[in-house]
């Protein structure tokens with residue numbers, strides 16, 4: 001792997017940029033791997049990367065039915081934060097934020113991680129009380145979060161309207177300064193390049209269609225559109241298609257797949273300094289480095305794999321954006337799209353073992369898993385390498401739906417996140 | 418936005434309806450005999466198919482009545498609506514359709 005550096009850039013600038021090589025190979029699948037990862041999104045690629053770098057396991061294949069990063073990784077609004085209520089979630093998401101802070105250096109790839117702060121607005125008394133509870137709980141867990149008055153919110157984010165005359169006036173906000181955004185594609189590409197350089201095979205345009213098992217029930221091979229691939233361990237990291245993959249493997253899951261939409265405006269000069277989220281009126285917004293306003297909408301109410309959602313969902317979000325940021329009422333929207341997200345009953349992910357020996361699953365990130373990409377890959381690699389969960393992902397077992405030990409961030413946030 | 422045919426009122430826009438999730442999940446008759454795994458399956462595990470899906474809808478901003486629907490989760494098209502309590506119309510080949518459509 002050729003490293004990116006100032007001198008490499010200067011050399012290539014002089015050379016008309018003709019000397020850059022492919023960032024990862026396009027290998028044919030081998031007969032057998034130590035670990036097969038199903039799904040080449042950010043989480044699957046990060047898992048492969050940490051298997052290679054932390055655990056020295058490099059005989060690994062990442063099998064992707066489309067192109068890497070073409071699922072939710074390339075469709076999300078890239079908000080990164082870790083101010084979740086429960087201890088288990090705080091540990092998981094903060095592990096990711098810690099890794100984000102060094103990720104560009106670690107990967108030698110600019111993931112454009114920008115800690116511009118994530119401000120969550122409160123619009124009613126319940127919001128105020130619940131957000132303050134989050135602030136205190138977060139601080140006890142070593143997660144930064146602070147309460148801002150409406151005037152302080154306005155100072156932090158000048159486009160925000162704190163008028164008392166709007167339908168849902170801003171009563172304050174919770175600010176996580178370490179939160180922010182990153183470049184989604186770069187995350188997938190950086191992990192892919194790093195994993196490939198260490199020997200991981202990234203196999204695109206190859207769909208996993210079934211699982212073969214030994215007499216004792218354990219994993220023997222995966223069936224794919226490019227043939228049967230032998231392996232002892234399989235990690236399914238297929239986001240919205242987790243249910244489909246697992247049903248091919250003979251398992252039901254506590255997950256439902258629904259569309260989630262986002263949209264971007266025409267690009268404009270820098271106008272928006274941070275990330276603002278409002279759960280009560282349902283809108284979240286930031287500005288990309290290209291200048292587009294990146295706006296996240298809600299989920300549809302039904303199971304769907306159509307990768308498009310209802311127009312009324314987008315309208316609802318734009319109503320909220322226009323009321324909170326009146327200066328954007330005349331902005332034109334450029335495009336909108338949907339991704340299929342896998343939601344669990346408690347809105348927390350599932351990371352760990354399944355009833356089939358050798359089969360592991362990393363799913364249920366739903367509407368909010370981009371932020372967790374490095375942490376998720378790191379602990380899932382540990383799980384695949386050792387056969388046992390890392391301390392951080394142990395509570396996020398599939399078995400929690402049987403034991404009742406739910407991590408109910410759904411109730412804590414009362415909304416998609 | 419989906420166009421939904423309420424069996425009682427006819428075609429109406431989706432915003433008049435609320436989706437009640439997967440249909441034909443019967444509450445257990447003998448709760449005391451259920452294991453934790455049985456409860457987990459009843460409460461949390463869902464078919465989530467890519468293809469035909471049987472689900473419950475309520476026309477809450479219309480007649481207020483519940484009904485079941487078969488809908489294709491790839492195209493979002495409603496194939497058929499039918500009364501609560503009636504068996505799934507394609508019951509014979511339901512599961513095979515769901516996996517084939519994947």
Ligand SMILES: Cc1cc2nc3c(=O)[nH]c(=O)nc-3n(C[C@H](O)[C@H](O)[C@H](O)COP(=O)(O)OP(=O)(O)OC[C@H]3O[C@@H](n4cnc5c(N)ncnc54)[C@H](O)[C@@H]3O)c2cc1C
Nearest residue numbers: 039041042043065071072073076077079208339369370371
């Ligand atoms: C509109 C939108 C906005 C969002 N906003 C945010 C946000 O602001 N912040 C945040 O933290 N999260 C956000 N999310 C959620 C986030 O995008 C996801 O949780 C995260 O990207 C999931 O990553 P992944 O790698 O698990 O999934 P994906 O990137 O979806 O990767 C899964 C891959 O598996 C592949 N696959 C599926 N089936 C098979 C098969 N049978 N064989 C081979 N490959 C298969 C798919 O093609 C896909 O590439 C948003 C999501 C959407 C849709």
Ligand SMILES: [Zn+2]
Nearest residue numbers: 423426476480
């Ligand atoms: Zn009706």
